[in-house]
Amino acid sequence: MKQPQGPQSPTFVQTLQWIFRPMQYMEECAKRYGDIFTMRLGAEFDPLVYVSNPKALQQILTNDTTTQFTAPGDINKIFEPLTGKLSIFGLSGKQHQRQRQLMMPPFHGDRMRTYAETIAEVTEKIMSRWQIGESFCARTSTQAITLRVIMQAVFGLYDSLRAQQLEKLLGEMIDEASSPLSVTMIYFPFLQKDLGAWSPWGKYLRRKALVDKLIYDEIRERRENFDPSRTDILNLLMEARDEAGEGMTDEELHDELMALLLAGHETTATALAWALYWIHKFPEVRSKLLAELDSLGENPDSNAIFKLPYLNAVCCETLRIYPVAMLTFPRVVQEPVNLAGYDLQPGTVLLGSIYLTHRRDDLYPEPKKFKPERFLERQFSPYEFLPFGGGARRCIGFAFAQFEMKMVLAKMLSRFDFELADNTEIKAARRGLVTAPNRSVQLLVKGDRIVKSRSLETVSS
Numbered sequence: 001m002k003q004p005q006g007p008q009s010p011t012f013v014q015t016l017q018w019i020f021r022p023m024q025y026m027e028e029c030a031k032r033y034g035d036i037f038t039m040r041l042g043a044e045f046d047p048l049v050y051v052s053n054p055k056a057l058q059q060i061l062t063n064d065t066t067t068q069f070t071a072p073g074d075i076n077k078i079f080e081p082l083t084g085k086l087s088i089f090g091l092s093g094k095q096h097q098r099q100r101q102l103m104m105p106p107f108h109g110d111r112m113r114t115y116a117e118t119i120a121e122v123t124e125k126i127m128s129r130w131q132i133g134e135s136f137c138a139r140t141s142t143q144a145i146t147l148r149v150i151m152q153a154v155f156g157l158y159d160s161l162r163a164q165q166l167e168k169l170l171g172e173m174i175d176e177a178s179s180p181l182s183v184t185m186i187y188f189p190f191l192q193k194d195l196g197a198w199s200p201w202g203k204y205l206r207r208k209a210l211v212d213k214l215i216y217d218e219i220r221e222r223r224e225n226f227d228p229s230r231t232d233i234l235n236l237l238m239e240a241r242d243e244a245g246e247g248m249t250d251e252e253l254h255d256e257l258m259a260l261l262l263a264g265h266e267t268t269a270t271a272l273a274w275a276l277y278w279i280h281k282f283p284e285v286r287s288k289l290l291a292e293l294d295s296l297g298e299n300p301d302s303n304a305i306f307k308l309p310y311l312n313a314v315c316c317e318t319l320r321i322y323p324v325a326m327l328t329f330p331r332v333v334q335e336p337v338n339l340a341g342y343d344l345q346p347g348t349v350l351l352g353s354i355y356l357t358h359r360r361d362d363l364y365p366e367p368k369k370f371k372p373e374r375f376l377e378r379q380f381s382p383y384e385f386l387p388f389g390g391g392a393r394r395c396i397g398f399a400f401a402q403f404e405m406k407m408v409l410a411k412m413l414s415r416f417d418f419e420l421a422d423n424t425e426i427k428a429a430r431r432g433l434v435t436a437p438n439r440s441v442q443l444l445v446k447g448d449r450i451v452k453s454r455s456l457e458t459v460s461s
């Protein structure tokens with residue numbers, strides 16, 4: 001029986017490596033043990049097998065609701081301190097499938113396109129704060145945009161004091177939960193001790209309690225004045241009934257909203273900050289992108305922007321080179337199975353390593369180089385390029401996230417000329433449970449493209 005190999009160092013040491021240098025550690029393991037290896041991060045997830053072999057990923061992700069593998073929610077405990085136990089992350093089987101069917105439609109097709117206007121308005125509002133000659137932190141701005149957009153998708157038109165408080169607190173809560181200390185507390189639950197308002201966990205819990213209260217207040221108010229004509233996600237969830245005709249409880253609604261608010265903005269905000277970095281790091285990428293955007297003329301239609309091939313390639317390459325989510329959620333082996341030559345036993349936990357798959361040089365020659373052209377020159381299978389995972393737990397926001405990225409980039413680049421304020425290299429580092437640039441991407445606003453083109457028009461006429 002051939003078993004996946006892995007480091008022999010104590011669990012505690014492996015866990016620290018995984019917390020503080022996850023990408024380097026995965027790379028070292030892959031180099032030494034191949035594209036299917038074991039890591040040991042404590043009893044609950046033991047053994048934990050990391051997979052970056054596209055054939056094996058295909059086998060797992062096309063069979064993750066069968067007798068071979070499952071995608072259970074109870075294993076996603078790591079998200080509980082953020083969302084609670086009852087969100088989509090924690091659901092399994094039929095219940096999970098039903099919840100996905102309910103929540104997917106608003107993030108796809110025509111429903112998704114109705115957010116184009118909101119995205120444009122919110123982006124305009126954030127851009128109105130920028131001054132020529134000044135620089136700003138890309139991530140702070142993109143996070144403000146994506147948070148406002150997901151709040152509108154979830155709650156509908158939402159411009160109250162409560163909305164503002166919620167936005168502020170959610171932003172702070174995420175920042176706090178992203179520090180290395182918080183991540184250590186997440187991986188070592190015995191450190192999750194409330195030692196008063198000044199202790200790290202105590203501080204986190206108090207802020208979380210404020211967020212929870214705002215969400216519960218909103219749910220209560222919406223139940224009291226239920227308006228069936230609203231099309232936002234909270235309404236959709238409030239109207240849903242299970243087989244027994246029961247609606248969702250307040251706690252279920254709360255946990256689901258938290259999952260969407262968190263998953264639905266941080267990831268896209270980071271991807272956008274990366275895209276802005278790469279576009280301005282390589283002037284030729286920026287020029288090609290501007291030529292493509294300009295070819296659409298003034299006030300282009302969102303569909304036309306969405307279909308632009310080079311913009312699409314830039315977004316794909318951004319999500320390839322440093323995928324925001326390093327891993328898929330865990331899948332679990334159900335019966336003895338052979339995976340790409342390895343014999344795995346029931347109970348083995350599998351993680352798709354999105355990061356390692358995207359760094360394979362047999363698929364992506366010179367994988368460390370940012371080259372959008374790869375995505376114009378060939379098509380990658382869903383098991384070679386999988387920034388949004390796959391199978392039964394594939395990201396429900398995958399289309400929405402790409403749509404939002406393209407709309408925001410088109411809006412920003414068509415409006416202003418930017419330059420990186422500091423051109424030194426930026427790498428990825430862990431930020432909470434995902435990854436992000438290891439320092440702030442600062443953009444300098446060099447000029448207003450619209451004013452410039454209008455004055456050129458005046459000169460020529």
Ligand code: HEM
Binds near residue numbers: 089391
């Ligand atoms: C660039 C942005 C994003 C990236 C890279 C990303 C990535 C991912 C990944 C890798 C997964 C796990 C998939 C798996 O295990 O196979 C996931 C799950 C999920 N994502 Fe996203 N995501 C993004 C944006 C969004 C947005 C905008 C939303 C909300 C609208 C969202 C909501 C979710 C939810 C609810 C799940 C859990 C699905 C389930 O458990 O069935 N994500 N995402």
